[in-house]
Amino acid sequence: MAPPLKLYLIRHGIAEERQPHLPDQQRALTAKGRQKTQKVAQRLQTLGIHFDDLQTSPLVRAHQTAEILQHQGLVPRIHVSDLLSPDGNWPDWLQWLQDWRNPGLTHLALVGHEPNLSTWAEILVWGQPRQQLVVKKAGMIGLLLPEHHNPVGQSTLFWLTAPKLLF
């Protein structure tokens, strides 16, 4: 039996535009993207938020976002997970989450991409995706997953914010 879990789904910051000779996975945060993500990280620290674990998509724009959160002291270390890449799928991720849950871990952050993050949040909260959540770059979703084992359709939404509504 795992305890209730606060799950923070964080979208990567603003990244370089797509270009013909730049692989999508290499697109980096822009200066503005870094700056906004840094401000989000500072705000989270001010709010007293801390993660027991942070998993990030391997794509550069997500990994850089995760590093900014780590450098702000929000989490001791970051882990890369292919399940959080744009082609990660829901059943595999849900299985990972169930395996990950542990009585000692109550705050988990994931850094990834849209539409996956909002789709997964909707499945956890309402049991099915409707694509009605607006998650801006460097924005986030906060969910509370219940104590019992299957969180699908049983989780509650306590936070949804764009960066500009944080500072």
Place this chain on the structure above:
Amino acid sequence: MAPPLKLYLIRHGIAEERQPHLPDQQRALTAKGRQKTQKVAQRLQTLGIHFDDLQTSPLVRAHQTAEILQHQGLVPRIHVSDLLSPDGNWPDWLQWLQDWRNPGLTHLALVGHEPNLSTWAEILVWGQPRQQLVVKKAGMIGLLLPEHHNPVGQSTLFWLTAPKLLF
């Protein structure tokens, strides 16, 4: 045809406890409730938020919350609506909203009670209530209602926050 509408559903601040000889509708904000609501109002002003109209439940704790928002300069005047009292019902309120919509009005705030606010938000976004949104006292929900006429199941959620996640 009405333009897209930003709808802010704001729960009243922390109020006095229920007491045997105090009618529910007379329960006032506590000192802490006033203070937190004031901080929310200041934050909304800092964020550049402004309402074209604010409608409030007639109950004292809601009306006082609305006054704090008005005094902060977020809206020129406030209106009292029985539809926002705890026994207000969804069909009547939806009809009111449809009649209210006007090409010149794009930002509407409502101050009221739980579980009505989160229930109505869920119907607007997902077409049915599931009671999976957590709306704390002086917390709020931000919805974007589409341009076309019936917003039920067609609106998007762009903001959900507790006061403590705002400052």
